[in-house]
Amino acid sequence: MYTDDPGQRALLELLSITPSADNSQPWRFHVKPGRIEVRYRTVPGDVFGVGGHGSLMAFGAMRENLARHIRFHGLDVTLSEFLTSDTPMTLTWSGELPASQPLQADIRDRHTNRFPFRRDALPAPAVAALRNETLNAARCIVMLPGDGLKRLATAVEQCSRARFRSHELHDWLMGSLRFTSDEVAAGDGLDISTLPLPPGGAQLMRWLKPWSRMSALNGIGLYRMFAAMEAKPLLAAPAVACIVGPDSAAGTLDAGQLAQRIWVMANSDGFAVQPVYVLTDHRSRLTDGRVPKEWSAEIGDALADVDRVLNIGSGERLHMAFRIGRPTRQAPRSRRLPLEHIVVSG
Numbered sequence: 001m002y003t004d005d006p007g008q009r010a011l012l013e014l015l016s017i018t019p020s021a022d023n024s025q026p027w028r029f030h031v032k033p034g035r036i037e038v039r040y041r042t043v044p045g046d047v048f049g050v051g052g053h054g055s056l057m058a059f060g061a062m063r064e065n066l067a068r069h070i071r072f073h074g075l076d077v078t079l080s081e082f083l084t085s086d087t088p089m090t091l092t093w094s095g096e097l098p099a100s101q102p103l104q105a106d107i108r109d110r111h112t113n114r115f116p117f118r119r120d121a122l123p124a125p126a127v128a129a130l131r132n133e134t135l136n137a138a139r140c141i142v143m144l145p146g147d148g149l150k151r152l153a154t155a156v157e158q159c160s161r162a163r164f165r166s167h168e169l170h171d172w173l174m175g176s177l178r179f180t181s182d183e184v185a186a187g188d189g190l191d192i193s194t195l196p197l198p199p200g201g202a203q204l205m206r207w208l209k210p211w212s213r214m215s216a217l218n219g220i221g222l223y224r225m226f227a228a229m230e231a232k233p234l235l236a237a238p239a240v241a242c243i244v245g246p247d248s249a250a251g252t253l254d255a256g257q258l259a260q261r262i263w264v265m266a267n268s269d270g271f272a273v274q275p276v277y278v279l280t281d282h283r284s285r286l287t288d289g290r291v292p293k294e295w296s297a298e299i300g301d302a303l304a305d306v307d308r309v310l311n312i313g314s315g316e317r318l319h320m321a322f323r324i325g326r327p328t329r330q331a332p333r334s335r336r337l338p339l340e341h342i343v344v345s346g
């Protein structure tokens with residue numbers, strides 16, 4: 001048993017349900033007397049790393065979970081500066097943690113829904129509430145039909161074309177997909193049933209696992225078909241909420257925290273939410289020179305148009321886009337790794 005303190009166990013459970021890209025859960029918790037250290041855990045095929053944008057977004061989301069939990073239960077828990085390098089984020093408390101700290105339903109109910117959404121408009125008060133949320137300089141821009149969603153969808157399609165031609169991103173996605181019930185039960189990665197695939201789609205994805213096959217079919221344009229499938233739901237979206245803010249590590253943690261706040265809020269109001277991260281990820285990849293030269297001009301143009309349509313200022317970036325609407329079906333819930341696998345005593 002990693003800890004027999006029920007108060008600490010409640011905190012660990014809360015930390016572990018944080019969302020992460022492809023449900024990779026890049027963290028490990030070190031339980032020590034009077035404190036829990038959250039450390040980065042390199043996952044197989046890791047495409048982000050400790051200071052990577054996707055990692056910081058997830059750790060920002062964890063900070064929001066903690067803030068809500070601490071506030072709700074009136075806990076006397078202090079959080080150190082957040083993880084930006086190899087230094088852990090540390091939670092400390094004095095005295096005993098209260099034994100019973102049930103997780104708030106809204107934190108537990110937050111989830112990803114990748115299925116089609118209803119077309120009806122978001123009620124004006126819901127849009128206003130999303131637009132109202134800010135955290136330091138991070139803010140939420142809500143795009144409605146007619147506001148330029150077509151331009152966002154075009155950029156998603158362009159970036160997705162690059163994504164489905166990237167060997168590295170192919171291996172990352174294929175390494176994340178979970179096909180059998182045993183694989184799903186292990187608790188990480190993407191359960192194939194959470195993806196909106198046509199009949200035979202799961203078998204096709206499994207067959208496509210070796211890059212040699214994907215790459216051969218890309219020769220006859222498979223990446224174009226996949227990219228069009230990624231972009232299409234945005235064209236039909238009742239709303240896309242875009243988290244925009246400073247392009248820095250601290251700005252990204254704030255954006256991750258704000259994104260989680262908006263996600264929890266939208267789900268608890270009955271809306272379905274799907275993160276669309278391909279634009280943000282390709283901005284990072286372009287900046288780091290990880291987009292092949294032959295596509296970089298195209299990707300650069302697509303992302304410049306996103307900056308224009310969202311009115312993104314200099315020194316800022318798009319941190320996350322969320323497709324939001326009323327669900328047409330409940331999405332299967334992703335699991336998490338058992339705490340025994342990611343908690344270390346001492």
Ligand SMILES: Cc1cc2nc3c(=O)[nH]c(=O)nc-3n(C[C@H](O)[C@H](O)[C@H](O)COP(=O)(O)O)c2cc1C
Nearest residue numbers: 019020021022023054057111112275276277278334
């Ligand atoms: C930084 C980040 C990027 C993500 N990008 C995407 C994405 O592009 N598409 C998608 O469908 N889900 C995306 N997700 C959602 C995760 O896959 C999801 O949170 C994870 O699988 C856990 O599932 P849950 O949200 O249902 O708990 C992203 C999540 C995070 C934190």
